[in-house]
Amino acid sequence: MPGVTDVVMVDTGVAVRAATFGQCIDAVRALSVQWNPGSVEGESDDTVLARLKAAELPMTVPKVPLLTQQLDMRFEFMFRSSAALEPNCAIADVRADRAEVWAGLKSPIVAQVNIAKAVGLPQTAVKVNVVTSGGSFGHKLFGDGAIEAAKISRAMGKPVRLMWHRCDEPREGRTHPMATSRIRATVLAGNVLTFEQRHTSVKTDFSHGLGERLTALASQLPANLGGLGLSESIFTLTQELPYNFGVVTQLLNEVDLPFNTGSMRAIYSPDVACANELFIDQLAKKVGQDPLAFRLAFLRNARVKAVLAKVAQVGGWGRRMPAGTAQGIAVHSEYKGATAVLVEIDCRPATVNRPIRDGVTGPRVTKVVLAVDAGLVVNPTGLEAQMLGGINDGIALALTSSNHLRAGAFLEGSWDNYFYTRQWNTPLTTQVVIMPSNGTVPGGAGEAGVPATVAATACAYARATGTVPTRFPVNHGTISFVPKTYVPPIPPSPTDGLSFTY
Amino acid sequence: MAKHSFMLNGQKVTVDVEDSVRLLWVLRDVLGVTGPKYGCGINVCKACTSHINGKAFNPCSVQVKDIAETDEITTIEGLAHTSGKALHPMQQAWLDRDVVQCGYCQPGQIMAAVALVNLVHAQGRQIADADLDGIRNICRCGTYNRIREAITAGAQTM
Numbered sequence: 001m002p003g004v005t006d007v008v009m010v011d012t013g014v015a016v017r018a019a020t021f022g023q024c025i026d027a028v029r030a031l032s033v034q035w036n037p038g039s040v041e042g043e044s045d046d047t048v049l050a051r052l053k054a055a056e057l058p059m060t061v062p063k064v065p066l067l068t069q070q071l072d073m074r075f076e077f078m079f080r081s082s083a084a085l086e087p088n089c090a091i092a093d094v095r096a097d098r099a100e101v102w103a104g105l106k107s108p109i110v111a112q113v114n115i116a117k118a119v120g121l122p123q124t125a126v127k128v129n130v131v132t133s134g135g136s137f138g139h140k141l142f143g144d145g146a147i148e149a150a151k152i153s154r155a156m157g158k159p160v161r162l163m164w165h166r167c168d169e170p171r172e173g174r175t176h177p178m179a180t181s182r183i184r185a186t187v188l189a190g191n192v193l194t195f196e197q198r199h200t201s202v203k204t205d206f207s208h209g210l211g212e213r214l215t216a217l218a219s220q221l222p223a224n225l226g227g228l229g230l231s232e233s234i235f236t237l238t239q240e241l242p243y244n245f246g247v248v249t250q251l252l253n254e255v256d257l258p259f260n261t262g263s264m265r266a267i268y269s270p271d272v273a274c275a276n277e278l279f280i281d282q283l284a285k286k287v288g289q290d291p292l293a294f295r296l297a298f299l300r301n302a303r304v305k306a307v308l309a310k311v312a313q314v315g316g317w318g319r320r321m322p323a324g325t326a327q328g329i330a331v332h333s334e335y336k337g338a339t340a341v342l343v344e345i346d347c348r349p350a351t352v353n354r355p356i357r358d359g360v361t362g363p364r365v366t367k368v369v370l371a372v373d374a375g376l377v378v379n380p381t382g383l384e385a386q387m388l389g390g391i392n393d394g395i396a397l398a399l400t401s402s403n404h405l406r407a408g409a410f411l412e413g414s415w416d417n418y419f420y421t422r423q424w425n426t427p428l429t430t431q432v433v434i435m436p437s438n439g440t441v442p443g444g445a446g447e448a449g450v451p452a453t454v455a456a457t458a459c460a461y462a463r464a465t466g467t468v469p470t471r472f473p474v475n476h477g478t479i480s481f482v483p484k485t486y487v488p489p490i491p492p493s494p495t496d497g498l499s500f501t502y
Numbered sequence: 503m504a505k506h507s508f509m510l511n512g513q514k515v516t517v518d519v520e521d522s523v524r525l526l527w528v529l530r531d532v533l534g535v536t537g538p539k540y541g542c543g544i545n546v547c548k549a550c551t552s553h554i555n556g557k558a559f560n561p562c563s564v565q566v567k568d569i570a571e572t573d574e575i576t577t578i579e580g581l582a583h584t585s586g587k588a589l590h591p592m593q594q595a596w597l598d599r600d601v602v603q604c605g606y607c608q609p610g611q612i613m614a615a616v617a618l619v620n621l622v623h624a625q626g627r628q629i630a631d632a633d634l635d636g637i638r639n640i641c642r643c644g645t646y647n648r649i650r651e652a653i654t655a656g657a658q659t660m
Contacts, residue, residue: 020523020530020531020532022523022531022543023523025543084604084606085541085547085604085607085641086539086606087540132605133604134606134607135604137642165543166540166541166543166544166547381600382600385600385603385645388645388647388648389643389645390644392641392644393644414542414544414546415541415542415640416546420640420642421644423634423636423646426644426646426650427647428631490543491544493524493543493544493562493563494544494562495563495564495565497545497560497561497562497563500563502557502617502621
């Protein structure tokens with residue numbers, strides 16, 4: 001075919017090398033390949049949910065006085081794609097005695113080790129160059145593109161510039177694992193006596209370690225983490241409930257299924273925070289209290305209280321909202337800091353049914369106020385930007401973005417299938433309040449805006465609709481696209497671009 | 503293979519490629535003009551947005567044979583030149599508002615923004631929320647809010 005120079009099989013698939021990527025795509029479409037069953041042949045959302053349910057640890061029956069009220073809830077979080085707008089890509093030049101790779105990488109030394117292993121060279125013979133790249137959301141912790149490019153370069157005996165085509169990204173790329181979260185709390189005479197959370201997840205791939213230096217220190221972790229696997233350790237170290245809820249236990253259990261998972265957008269926190277805060281709203285309702293008042297009464301962390309009070313004040317918590325619209329409020333404590341988010345959402349039919357070509361509209365978050373205490377603030381404009389990004393991601397996770405698993409494959413093949421937040425769903429009014437710089441340590445910020453946004457959006461949605469969603473994203477039950485071809489693995493490139501100029 | 507000529511960022515270029523090669527790959531892989539990005543290849547993500555004769559278009563979905571010798575293609579690399587300034591007012595607005603995060607979608611965002619403002623101004627209007635809501639360019643980093651602010655500011659100096 002025109003432009004094609006090489007076709008090779010590697011362990012991850014068939015690679016085509018050509019003069020232009022368009023010709024690669026044409027050639028990929030023309031390939032006739034005998035495919036073996038995939039690693040999750042026959043699995044679907046329902047079968048994986050059933051496996052998670054079977055692995056869920058029983059809740060304890062807490063020893064509490066008579067007349068104690070108990071609330072139980074269970075939430076489900078579907079698979080989500082960590083694909084960035086830039087596809088997995090890398091340049092690799094592998095020779096008999098040395099290799100050089102260029103790629104976007106978050107753990108370059110780990111990638112160097114894995115590349116060396118993949119091409120059978122000593123680590124010292126592999127040179128890895130980290131380049132500026134287009135978004136990670138967790139997947140560039142792995143050197144997926146770099147390792148594959150190295151294997152292909154070795155197989156072809158030539159330098160290659162590898163780029164995944166778009167359809168492979170949601171289907172074969174890293175995903176946020178599916179998870180369920182169950183919470184049981186007991187309340188008596190205005191006190192929350194117990195709060196028990198059991199989070200059950202498809203296994204999160206942490207094989208990149210914590211960077212090679214931190215992983216080497218893992219053996220020096222505190223004694224009471226002994227016996228916990230890496231996932232469980234990370235869960236225990238990252239999850240923290242900032243409320244005086246008596247006896248609090250939060251535990252993770254993972255099920256080892258061969259999905260391509262990874263840390264994505266605050267790892268466990270978006271799901272855990274969403275479950276917690278939506279549960280807390282129902283707890284507040286059960287004891288007849290306003291969501292803000294309930295939280296302020298039980299929060300035990302001054303910094304969390306401060307950000308919560310701030311968004312309530314700046315956002316006008318409690319103002320009268322038209323029917324079908326509502327406010328939601330949530331907090332999150334992590335990364336040596338705290339965030340609070342106030343959301344206003346419009347779930348009225350005129351908004352939910354806005355027409356859009358090749359996309360979804362649905363409910364719209366119209367206003368967000370986020371307050372962040374990030375400790376020592378180095379770059380306020382940058383910090384604000386990080387929060388704005390987290391807000392858009394949180395809205396997507398709560399309302400519109402997920403992968404659907406059917407017959408062993410994800411349906412989604414591009415951005416008109418995977419519904420990340422778009423201009424028509426971004427809030428019209430957004431305000432980020434940066435709490436005064438404090439302390440000597442900068443807190444984390446890159447993902448800090450996500451969990452409380454997911455949570456506040458879920459809370460607002462429940463209050464606007466009078467229903468409590470228990471599966472996220474909220475629109476997962478509706479498939480708003482026609483799945484793209486699997487064989488060939490990508491649709492043809494259109495030719496009618498000149499019909500859409502403006 | 504066949505010869506195809508067109509104007510690119512103010513200069514005439516000629517390439518020798520098959521008729522059906524999409525213009526995005528002519529720009530990126532043949533001419534080394536890498537401002538327009540590949541995000542989907544099917545005219546959905548709008549990361550490759552550039553201009554043809556001053557109008558926004560997506561070269562991922564146009565065959566090089568459909569570009570005439572007199573067509574003027576502008577990519578982000580050539581945008582400033584069209585304004586006669588060191589930076590196009592929209593680029594300056596982007597810098598003033600510190601819009602960019604990873605940067606991958608931003609060339610397309612700026613090209614789309616310029617075309618949108620030109621369209622709105624030609625209709626005798628000012629940029630409004632409904633116009634901004636209609637921008638289809640995806641930003642996975644979620645910079646939409648600052649994009650909107652930058653477009654509104656940039657429009658005032660266009």
